[in-house]
Amino acid sequence: MSTIEANRGFAAGGVGNVFATFFSALSGWNDVRVTRRELSRLSDRELDDIGLCRGDIDRIARSL
Template structure:
């Protein structure tokens, strides 16, 4: 006789709590990456054109940083 466990919701080996934790971790990772890019763009925007040229960038390159 076979018995099935029906009280645990799993998808790809993760329970609902595991999936929720993973989703929250991904959300915080996305926010952290966005904030890092924002801080980098702000720091680069404060540089002079000559300083940007020294590192091989132009003002238009700053907007392309994601």
């Protein structure tokens, strides 16, 4: 007697993982973009109030 094992979940999971990875990267990129935009809208005084300067914006946004 032989056993046949069909692993259909692997192919579907692989495609699902590709989409999940893509959307995760897209979401991360958007978070950085929105954070950078919002911090850039603050005045120098407001940035100083929270302990930042304009040069910190990219570093802070990328650290999310």
